[in-house]
Amino acid sequence: MVATITIERAGPLTSIQDAGRFGHLADGISASGPMDIAAFHRAGLLAGSGGQAGIEFSMLGLDLRVDDGTLSAGWDGGHFDIFLNDTPLTWPGQAELRPGDRLRIGPAKAGNYGYLRFGGEIDVPEIMGSRSTSLRAKLGGLDGRALTSGDRLQIFGSGAEPQIMAPLVREDGPIRFIWGLHVEVFPTDLRQKFVTETFRITSMMDRMGVRLKDEAGVFADSQILSLVSDPVICGDIQILGDGTPIVLGRDHQPTGGYPRIGTIISADLDRFFQLRPNASVTFQSVGLDHAQALLRSGTQ
């Protein structure tokens, strides 16, 4: 079973992602993968996906049409208006798409990233074991680039029975982190301010990293030297030379030489990456055991 879709409109940073291309940091390639992993997974269940890959789209949404074939689709992540032809559907949700159908996903009302997945697999080659697009390394997905209007994708195979589930409810609250590699670089009073002051998400965000606005000037006067470069991971909170905090994303650089005050815990990464520009954010330190217990219990 093969279906063909054409992208009629894509916002910036729309890309094909699967679970990620892990194991290649020494080759100079970070894993990529969905910015909001839980939403990506849920979209797959809603589609009854038998495939590994899906489409990640950004705040401006996505329009596509089905050229031929039928396919099931599921969507989740953030909150978007979605229309099948002219009929509004629920978000998150699912539908069976037929030739000639148009799916229109409007601008996000909440969150930065949404996911569209299908019953079958997106027909792009596996590169180094993954279909994820690395916009940094310019590989994977469709020719290593973001999707754009006019792109045609084939979806082959079919999946399982779509699953229906209640929308994911995420609690607000501080973003939890573990004190970082270079915490000793930062004086005690500065560390205290880091967990009491409020930061703001800026529009300088992409899959590689999210810059924060340090309105309280927590890092304004800190004398920050660059360090010998070490491996970095997704969620690391780096402080640039001018005092700007930046949280590294799924397409992060594999190594870096800026001091890292902390690393956001895995359980809070999806929620952090969905915070929109201008949203305020506070940080709360937690212990490693607590962070790992959250992962084992599957709570977010």
Added chain:
Amino acid sequence: MLQPLGDSALLVRFGSHLDEAANSRAIAFAQAAQAQPIDGVVEIVPSLVSVLIRYNPIISRYQDIAGTVRLLLGRTQFSADGREWRLPIRFGGEHGADLDEVAGLLKMSAEAFIAYHNANPLRVLATGFAPGFVYCGFHPDTLILPRRNSVRPLVKAGSVLFAAGQTAIAATDVPTGWHVIGHTAFSNFDPKAVPPTQLKAGDRLIFEAV
């Protein structure tokens, strides 16, 4: 020496600044760790003076991984292996726009610079900055220059770069503030190959002017 890095990785550090001893120990330890599978460990990545160990926190606790890593540290011989490679380099001219300037700053002729540069093999100190990108060192004190004042937004794959007592080789198009001294036809990145990169940390490179 061991530090958690988030909830799914730890870093083993062998120094806080880059020198031969810290770099060699990091590479040797990464090789020892890679040779011996550790339950729960999913990736081991050597860097300039440290080794990243990623593990699956669903099945392994930090304390368990750290305990195994400490035992391995105690047993490691710290003698790094490496393959030897001969790399043909076209120095200067259209291949290395900054060669003459680099030689001038070091107060020598371009020919003398090339001879000094190639006199001894260099070790691959680290990979990972970009696909297939390698940092190699160390040059003697007579061959140390800082980076350029400005960053070139893009140099082409194969560019041979020079700064900070090191020579680096770009395997993809990258931005760089390093001096471009030459170009090699050797390609260290092929996404369709297994493994996709050939040069590993600890390998020895012999540079040959062609």
